[in-house]
Amino acid sequence: MLAHIPDLLQGTLDLLILKSLATAPLHGWAISKRIQQMSSDVLTVNQGSLYPALYRLEDRGWIASKPALSPEGRRIKVYRLTAAGRRQLSHEIDAWRHFARAIDHVVAAT
């Protein structure tokens, strides 16, 4: 079953997008597919929140876009991670690990 990422974890979406761009620049649809693929089809990004998130990250200066052409010859935008984005990604990973450990402790508590 595919799980939608709840709005509550909006920061998590940022983390996923940044992580998906860590290896190579991608366009919007490819980002959503990459997240799906990296999570072994567990996570799928709500398309409706993907683009606002991309624009917000761009506004923050963590990712940058440049116009490109798709294989079909359509004008698209390709996003890449900026240096600031790379720093942010490592922050977010740390924060996530911290958070996940905390949840683990709670769950494992007897």
Add this chain to the structure above:
Amino acid sequence: MAAITRWMRRFLLVVRGRSVEQSMDDELRYHIECEVAERVKAGQPPGAARLAALRDFGGLEYVKEEARDARGTRRVEDVLGDLRNAARVLRRNAGVTTAAVLTFALGIGAAGAIFCVVYGVLLRPLPYKDPGRLVVVWERNIPRNKDRNVVSVANFEAWRDRNQVFDGMAALVPRPVTLVDGDVPERVMGAEVSTSYFRLLGVTPFLGRDFDAADAAADRDAVVLSHGFWMRRFGGDPSVVGRRLQVSGKPYTIAGVMPASFEPPRFGWLVIQDLWFPFAATPENRAWGRFLLVVARLRPETSLENARAEMVVLGQRMASESTVNKGWSVTVVSLAEQITGDVRTALVIVLGAAGLLFVIAVTNVATLMLSLMRRRAQELATRRAIGASDRRLFWQLWTESGLLGACGAAVGFTTLIPGVRVLLSLAPPDVPRLESIRLDAPILVGVAAIACLAIVIFGAVAAAFGRSAAVSFRPITDRDARTTPRVGGATLVATEIAVALALGVMATLMVRSFTSLRAVELGFATDGVVAARVALAGPRSETPASQHAFFETLLERVRALPGVQSAGLISTRPFGGLGPATEASDPRQPEGTATRSAVADVRWVDTALFQTLRIPVLRGRTFDSTEATGTPHVVISESMADALWPRQDALGRRLHLDLYNGIMVEVIGIVRDVYLMDPRTPVRPIAYLSDTRFPSDTRDVVVRVNGDPGATVPSLRSVLAALEPDVPLYQVTTMPDLVDRTVASDRFTTFLLSAFAAVALMLGGVGVFGVISSDVSRRRKEIGIRMALGARTSVVILMVVKQALVRASVGVAAGSALALGAAYSMQSLLFGVAPTDALSFLLVATALLGLATVATLIPAVQALRSSPIASLREG
């Protein structure tokens, strides 16, 4: 930093507007295409795949809207939208906009230019090292209450050696010299300075060296040039150091050149300085009495008050040690205050007046905004009705004011440079530090800050009026949103009248003061008189007899010139600066009475001087050619006669003068009092001695001619050149010019205040008229009803005028208080008129009340003339 790049990015996105939208559209469409393609690949039929993809995506427009918000560009878009809108509003109301922009520009230009001058003269730090620690030290004469007296060599040395408060002290004395190494002899102002002087100020030479202690030795001949003099005389030749320079017939060696940025301090009788010689104490100058100016640097740990106290103690000790110092103490003033003290009040008053003018200009802009808002009440109410929040409305009105203010400030800024130039051309020549007046960062920042403050003020006024106009607007029942704006209008009217009154009173007082200054009877006739100074050098200057013979010949030839009525000699012409003064006493007072004495200014004059200057002889006679031997004669002024021999005949009396180590002279004549310094300084006793008896090498030649005195100058020069080619004629002025110059600073202040007051009155009049006529035209309906019901015209007019006058009176009352404060602070500028001068206050108040009445009458009469039916329908 990150925030700036972020806003830059947002701004660029907004500017690219359409293409950004387009690329978002492309991107989202492509996303759906990819989704569809994938579903088709997985086996769905194309139609169903597209439907599913669109459904999964959610509302396309909704996503777009979310995405737009996420871009963070909303606020930029709002601001730009407001700006576009504001530009449109301002363009549509071109008349109001132009008036407001020009008014604001006028205010900014005037206040900014004056601020530039005041900053340069009063506020810009002196260009010396740690200028706050530099002070001027004077002797203080306690019995004569003269607290800034020049210093004797002995006292300067005693201070320098015995004080505990100064890091260094330097003495200065002006030294005018003649340079003769060209064709034309040139008279140049220089100064002798202690060898430590330049180091005391903390300035280093641009070329060569400054003085060292060895330069004070009698056989040394170093001279340091000013940058300006070096450029003028040597064309900026860098090889000038070490070259010889003939100064007043003696060779000197150029040791160095000061930098262009060096502003030599000017105070006391120290004016322009083009070259500097080392000052050394000699047996002769020790005997000259008091003549030195003294500059000192406070020790880092010493305050000015401490230095003052300690120097007074030292002065007391010195007064008890020597009879020459009996009755003398010490004054210590900061160098900045010493240099600018004379013009401080005038400049501060002018700056204050410019500030008031600025207030009027801003108030006027506010009244224009008020009328603009009234006109737009309907539009604003509509915007509000269809959902504009108060916040958005507020920001939009702010943007309009801001844009208007920015345009006005921009125009105002362009007038700064010409404005400052005009001020400099008007400025009296004795204003110090004119060279440090320039438009630079502190000025621009200051003016910009003031402009911003003003924009905030009228922006707030506009926003408040606009909002209340929009809120209180009732489209059908009540077309005039009258309550709040009218209260605001009343405040504006009162403010304008108050400030205009203050400026008007300041200007009227100054005009009255200037008029009485010009009306002072100087005691001599200036018209047709030219004066020039001659300092004889060379062999003819060596004996009194040859000096006398030279000037006799010179005068003879001058008198022979066509157009010359008469020509005479005087040691220092009236209005030509300080001359020597002496204690005069009658040694033969009757037994038992105290010796009468007076301090008299001394002037040496020849036989023709009184006739040339038309100084009336009251009793006795003036000098003739038989003064050479016997008891020296003296001619005294009437106030001197009164001081020494009140209600008695002074003729034939003998008088003891402290001059020449004490001489006895006989009074042969009494002449009318003459103002020697300027028309403000009350007349002092004057003793005239005969130039025949006491010749000198330096005299003022005073010539009365038919017609234009200036036209005689070339022939005077050629007469002198024929007689003595190496002697220059200098300080050449006509007497009317000279008298003019002493009131130049009063003229400057009077002119500026009058100009400001005229502009203020005009702006105030326009502003008051605008507000009142818009108020009255709102009452047309009411007036129409009253008329229709049979009210008499006079009653209606009275009603309207009364209301306007009540408002104006509030302004007059507030303005009178303001004006009184201003008048007291300019008291030291006023001559012959009190700061409480009732006439000035009444005159200006009446004028303003009259203005308010006229401003009311015009629209009221118009309202009455139109038929009541028409105004009822219209309303």
